[in-house]
Amino acid sequence: MGTNRSPTMRDVAVCAGYSTATISRVLNNDPRVAEHTRNRVMVCMKKLGYRVNPIARSLKTSRTHTIGILSPEFQNDFFMSAAEGIENYLRANGYISFICNSRENPEEEAELVRMMIEKQVDGIIIIPASSRGGEHYQLLRELEIPYVLVDRLIDGLEADAVLTDNFRGAFTAVERCILGRAGNIALIGGPLDITSARERTEGYRAAMEKYGKAIVEELIVCGDMHVESGYRLMGELLRQDPQLQYVFIINLFMRIGAEKYLLEHKSARDIRIAAFDESAISPLFTHTWVTVRQPLSRIGAQAARLLLRRIQNDNLPFPQVYRETPEIITHS
Amino acid sequence: MGTNRSPTMRDVAVCAGYSTATISRVLNNDPRVAEHTRNRVMVCMKKLGYRVNPIARSLKTSRTHTIGILSPEFQNDFFMSAAEGIENYLRANGYISFICNSRENPEEEAELVRMMIEKQVDGIIIIPASSRGGEHYQLLRELEIPYVLVDRLIDGLEADAVLTDNFRGAFTAVERCILGRAGNIALIGGPLDITSARERTEGYRAAMEKYGKAIVEELIVCGDMHVESGYRLMGELLRQDPQLQYVFIINLFMRIGAEKYLLEHKSARDIRIAAFDESAISPLFTHTWVTVRQPLSRIGAQAARLLLRRIQNDNLPFPQVYRETPEIITHS
DNA sequence: TGTAATAATGTAATCGATTACATGGAGCAG
DNA sequence: CTGCTCCATGTAATCGATTACATTATTACA
Incomplete structure (x- = not known):
């Protein structure tokens, strides 16, 4: 039992009585090999348990069949659902795929992009840590390495991207509320320099306008997307309008904060919440009315598909921006 | 502006007036290069923007500086926290690291292990999809590819592993409750063929015994670790003992179910919960008393460290099993 | 001054594939 | 029978590094 160096093309060649060139041709389905040699070679490959060495192959072809994925946060169901897709x-x-964590830090993101380039990934999918861009995007462009953005766009950057149709999600959710005979609908929005937050806010406004609802600016507040601000803003809104019954909240974390406020202040009153996102938590929400469910794994799959098409040089027009329609769920 | 083939060792060699061997020596900090040549070479490398081609290097050294990580679920904060570490x-x-999703499926896990072997990872970290093992572990052993298990052990497999000290976590949490003058403490446990569930259950029993608390078998129930069973079992326990005040729940999802039951049945009564795990949800729990926080990122880091030591052939005794002590938090 | 030891560098094989080009034989037209 | 095409296969260079071994220059010491 000698050291089991794993078999190479050369071994297969010897076993089958051909040259390595022929073995390679069989491997790559080159039509110029005779049927019977193909068979003979395949038998030998099976017998020896041959598996191609992707590293040697990559060295020659400069293709690694490897994709880099950058996520700003590992402990975030949304990003990870997309990553899963x-x-x-x-x-x-x-x-x-190499999946790396940019830790919400644009500089780490840039460093990781460099690292991935070095590792010679064939393409990269980025869930951007910031909507403010960075030199790495230019680097990718220069080296002609295809990449696709997911979930967020970068201001002033023309790039392939796949994301939720935020406007439509918000619009439809608010429309549902209105058609469900909601009165004043307050909004807990987000920083307007985050594209998705802005779009969702616009969706809300558009729906209100379409149905001739007065937009009360006092009932529109902006948080920072985190739990605490949801908590605080829910309080502010209720102080603003103690009769308030309907709130649209643009992300999960602020929604958690809002629910918490309601729990603690025994406002088990008739408040109904429409909001983006779902998660393992959702069973514990007590004010759920309408939920916007982002089609995350579809978004992920779509992004991957787009990237592969770019890699295979499908010459699609550039850039491609897909906005996937979310699912709106009305709870009894 | 010709096609910018990225510079190779050969280019650097020409630029600096040495052979590629010397360039390689500089790159690998070989002490046998003269100081001034080292400098000259480094200047050239900088000037040309040279970066070593890891693929070519790997082909020669058969080391890829790449580790595979297998996670059973991407949308699970626990696994992903460990993955982050x-x-x-x-x-x-x-x-x-390559991070791949075994989708809780031992067969996919095995397939992924094969894929990673093919990609020539230097080692693998596995959060097992099942505690029942599989041929891939043997394969890894045969090929002498180091691997470390995280979070779960495999029955009958001697392997390096890093996991929470489940027994101690449960023991200490229950002890806290007892010292906090809890009366009967019920247990919502899990399937006994899952190591961690079993250990936590044992921790509970040990603490009860140590303090001479009667263990009421009717107050010990087993779920399947998912939300629904927590919901159902909470109901059963309350029917069993309507006066019940204290419950120890061994994982987050069953705990969510339990909280949901309590919410819906307005049992905002004095029920206090001790439980494993925390997450973004935790703010919404209304019965929190004691929480066992698993040191997930430390576990991850520890596993990675162990793996690298194996790769560098530190000859540690085999196997190494680290049990990391969880943090016990008592809420006011 | 001669020679051995040592230091700095070069030569060339190698890792395991791919592929442009070369080769040899079969089939066919004139 | 000659010459041309086509088909199956082989030869050998190549991708970009590493490294055993060879070579040369330098120093040290008798």
């Missing part, structure tokens, strides 16, 4: 699609298509 | 440590040490 991406990974599924890629793996089903013979690609494997 | 792993990734941090690895990256800080010059390694990069």
Whole structure:
């Protein structure tokens, strides 16, 4: 039992009585090999348990069949759902993925992009840590390495992207509330320099306008997307209008804060919440009315598909921006 | 502006007037290069923007500086926290990681292990999809590819592993309750073929015994770790003993179910919950008393460290099993 | 001054694939 | 029978590094 160096093309060649060139041709489905040699070679490959060495192959072809994925946060269901969608699609298509954590930090993101370039990934999917861009995008452009943005756009950057149709999600959710005979609907929005927050806010306004609802500016407040601000803003809104019954909240974390406020202040009153996002938590929400469910794994798959098409040089017009329609759920 | 093929060692060699061997020596900090040549070479590398091609290097050294990580679920904060800890440590040490999703499926896990072997990872960290093992563990052993288990052990498999000290976490949490003058403490446990569930249950029993508390078998129920069973079992326990005040729940999801039951049945009564795990949800829990916080990112880092030591052939005794002590938090 | 030891660098094989080009034989037209 | 095409396969260079071994220059010491 000698050291089991794993078999190479050369071993297969010897076993089958051909040259390595032929083995390689069989491997790559080159039509110029005779049927019977193909068979003979395949038998040998099976017998020896031959598996191609992707590293040697990559060195020659400069393709790694490897994709980089950058996520700003690992402990975030949304990002990870998208990552899951991406990974599924890629793996089903013979690609494997490096997933790295940019820790919401644009500089780390840039560093990771450099690292991935060095590792010679064939393409990158980025869930951006910031909507403010950075030199790495230019680097990717220069080196002609395809990349696709997910969930967020970058201001002033033309790039392929796949994201939720935030406007439509917000619009439809608010419309549902209105059609469900909601009165004043307050809004807990987010920083307007975050694209998605801005779009959701616009969706809210558009729906209100379409149905001739007066937009009360006092009932529109902006948080920072985190739990605490949801808590605080819910309080402010109720102080503003103690009769308030309907609130639209643009993300999960602020919504958690709002629910918490309601719990603690025994306002188990008739407040009904419409909001973006769902998660394992949702069963504990007590004021759920309408939920906007982002099609995250579809977004991920779509992004992966787009990236692979770019890699295979499908020459699609550039850039491609897909906005996936969210699902709106009305709870009894 | 010709096509910018990125510079190779050969280019640097020409630029500096040495052979590629010397360039390589500089790159690998070989002490046998003269100081001034080292400097000259470094200047050239900088000037040309040279970066070593890790693929070519890997082909020769058969080391990829790449680690595979298998997680059973991407949308699970626990696994992803551990993955984050792993990734941090690895990256800080010059390694990069493939993270793949075994989808709680042992067969996919095995397939992924094969894929990673093919990609020639230097080692693998596995959060097992099942505690029942599989041929891939043997394969890894045969090929002498180091691997470390995280969070779960595999029955009958001697392997390096890093996990929470489940027994101690449960023991200490229950002890806290007892010392906090809790009366009967019920238990919502899990399937006994899951190591962690079993250990936590044992911790509970041990604490009860130590303080001479009668263990009422009717107040010990087992769920399947999911939300629904928590919901159902909370109901059963309350029917069993309507006076029940204290419950120890061994994981987050069943705990969510339990809280949901309490919410819906207005049992805002004096029920206090001790439980494993925390998450973004925790602010919405209304019966929190004692929480066992698993040191997930430390576990991840520890696993990564152990793996790298194995790779560097630290010859530690085999196997190493680390049980990390959880943090017990008592809420006011 | 001669020679051995040592230090700095070069030469060339190698890792395991891919692929442009070369080769040899079969089939066919004139 | 000659010459041309086509088909299956082989030869050998190549991708970009690493490294055993060879070579040369330098120093040290008898």
